[in-house]
Amino acid sequence: MRALASGWAPLRYPTWRRLWAGQLTSHVGTWMQLVGAQWLMLELGGSALLVALVQTAVSLPVVVLALPAGVLGDLVDRRRVLIASQAVAFAAALALAISTFAGSITPLSLLLLTFTVGLADALRRPAWQAVQQELVPRELVAQAVALNSASVNAARAVGPALGGLIVATAGPAWVFAANAVSFLAVLVAASSWRRKPQPTSGEAVRGALLAGLRFARSSPRLRRVLRSTLPFAFCASAVWSLLPVVAADRFGLQSGGYGVLLGAVGLGAVAGVAAIPRLRSSVGPNGLVIGGGALLAASLLVLALAPSAALASPALIVAGSAWIAAVSSLNACAQTILPAWVRARGLAVFLLTLQGGQAAGAALWGALADAQDVRLPLLLAAAGLVANALAGLRWPVRGGEDLDLTPAASWSEPQLAIEPAPGAGPVLVSVEYRVPHDAQSAFEQAMRAVERSRRRAGARRWGLFRDLADPERYLEVFLLPSWEEHLQLRRRLTVADLRFYERVRELTSAEPVERHLVAAGEPHSAVAQ
Numbered sequence: 001m002r003a004l005a006s007g008w009a010p011l012r013y014p015t016w017r018r019l020w021a022g023q024l025t026s027h028v029g030t031w032m033q034l035v036g037a038q039w040l041m042l043e044l045g046g047s048a049l050l051v052a053l054v055q056t057a058v059s060l061p062v063v064v065l066a067l068p069a070g071v072l073g074d075l076v077d078r079r080r081v082l083i084a085s086q087a088v089a090f091a092a093a094l095a096l097a098i099s100t101f102a103g104s105i106t107p108l109s110l111l112l113l114t115f116t117v118g119l120a121d122a123l124r125r126p127a128w129q130a131v132q133q134e135l136v137p138r139e140l141v142a143q144a145v146a147l148n149s150a151s152v153n154a155a156r157a158v159g160p161a162l163g164g165l166i167v168a169t170a171g172p173a174w175v176f177a178a179n180a181v182s183f184l185a186v187l188v189a190a191s192s193w194r195r196k197p198q199p200t201s202g203e204a205v206r207g208a209l210l211a212g213l214r215f216a217r218s219s220p221r222l223r224r225v226l227r228s229t230l231p232f233a234f235c236a237s238a239v240w241s242l243l244p245v246v247a248a249d250r251f252g253l254q255s256g257g258y259g260v261l262l263g264a265v266g267l268g269a270v271a272g273v274a275a276i277p278r279l280r281s282s283v284g285p286n287g288l289v290i291g292g293g294a295l296l297a298a299s300l301l302v303l304a305l306a307p308s309a310a311l312a313s314p315a316l317i318v319a320g321s322a323w324i325a326a327v328s329s330l331n332a333c334a335q336t337i338l339p340a341w342v343r344a345r346g347l348a349v350f351l352l353t354l355q356g357g358q359a360a361g362a363a364l365w366g367a368l369a370d371a372q373d374v375r376l377p378l379l380l381a382a383a384g385l386v387a388n389a390l391a392g393l394r395w396p397v398r399g400g401e402d403l404d405l406t407p408a409a410s411w412s413e414p415q416l417a418i419e420p421a422p423g424a425g426p427v428l429v430s431v432e433y434r435v436p437h438d439a440q441s442a443f444e445q446a447m448r449a450v451e452r453s454r455r456r457a458g459a460r461r462w463g464l465f466r467d468l469a470d471p472e473r474y475l476e477v478f479l480l481p482s483w484e485e486h487l488q489l490r491r492r493l494t495v496a497d498l499r500f501y502e503r504v505r506e507l508t509s510a511e512p513v514e515r516h517l518v519a520a521g522e523p524h525s526a527v528a529q
Helices: 002-007 016-044 050-073 078-101 106-130 138-169 170-193 205-218 218-250 255-305 309-337 340-371 375-394 437-459 483-492 495-506
Strands: 418-420 427-434 461-468 473-482 511-518 524-526
Touching: 002 255, 002 461, 016 050, 016 078, 016 106, 016 138, 016 170, 016 218, 016 255, 050 078, 050 106, 050 138, 050 205, 050 218, 050 340, 078 106, 078 170, 106 340, 138 170, 138 255, 138 309, 205 218, 205 340, 205 437, 218 255, 218 309, 218 340, 218 375, 255 375, 309 340, 340 375, 437 461, 437 473, 437 483, 437 495, 473 483
Parallel strands: none
Antiparallel strands: 418 524, 427 473, 427 511, 461 473
């Protein structure tokens, strides 16, 4: 009972609850639109590839916009990003409805307008993911992420069936109109949020984008999450992209029947929400990722071989539970790894990996289904999921629950005789250490963590050197593009980073001596003596 309560605990927080409810309403509309768009594509004479490309049109925008959206989510008021993105989505969905009512819709315009709705969703996602730790305590982030995933999958239980019913009785244009109205729910919820003013970093857009990418490249835990996410998303996309083809060609179902099958996936996801906290505490996030991948592979195998929809439906319920277990665990790991200053950008990289994998997978599985029997891509995707689950045994994912990501307050300001202009650079920083002979092996090992910390915070080049004339003298050097970037580096270091530097100082025989050099000829002002 305690695990079940903790699974729904974020709903106790009113602002998060209102925004989550708005997101749920919007997700229902989005899944209604997906059903309507895929079925309309079939009615327009589209091939299996064109039907699959509807899913690609939903996922591909994240590849295009995720990183810029992540920068916006860190540099701009996230509440305003939510409002702007939903306004664009409303306009695109309304245009789709109007063109369908007018009978002027074509396969190309259907894909383009669907792509535009996807662009707005890509703009929203990093900002929405990044505000979780503003709205609920950090210990409830995993539950909040699971409920966010559940809102998507609960929409699969309601949206497809409702969308299929509306398509069958009134036509796809009404589905698109209902989706346009659904975006108003998020607009209302975001407009009522009185967000506290947040400190701004003052970073330039280009520098902020590069800083986010450097952090992702220099964080071993985040890299491990991304390496697991990409193949999982690529293979799991076979469920969403090929299910309408399976429903129509193999099972002979109409739009309502297809909606019921997709709704079974959503029901499985909702059923999995209560179990995830208990499972996470017993097998850990990596166990959920491995188990979810294996169960999803089994579901694809059943979907490929089942002779009827009645036999496939239970497997789709399992697929929904497996999907939410794996994706919510990967997402929660990414959430807890990222400090506040780079959270939206880091989550944008995660979303780019997840949605990019789905977009690429959907295109490949659709092309294979056109060229061969639809069962072949389903079986290949299942094999890929098994391989990824086995890889998880060798390279497990891990969150950051053990990391204190609050900004470190004990970094002293550098002592300078001149004050460089913010844009002056490049800046070379050197740190001299005195290390006794018997501690040098441990020191060099400890400096590997320092290197990763420096690079995550913005250092572009880094090196550690030993003085041949004085074997106890080590020199650490790293390069930053500007003095402003150096100041940003000092602000970005966290309490968890501080432990790495404290370990290094334990191994030295004197206080490290830090020096700062800026490229000659750069503008500066004298510091009063």
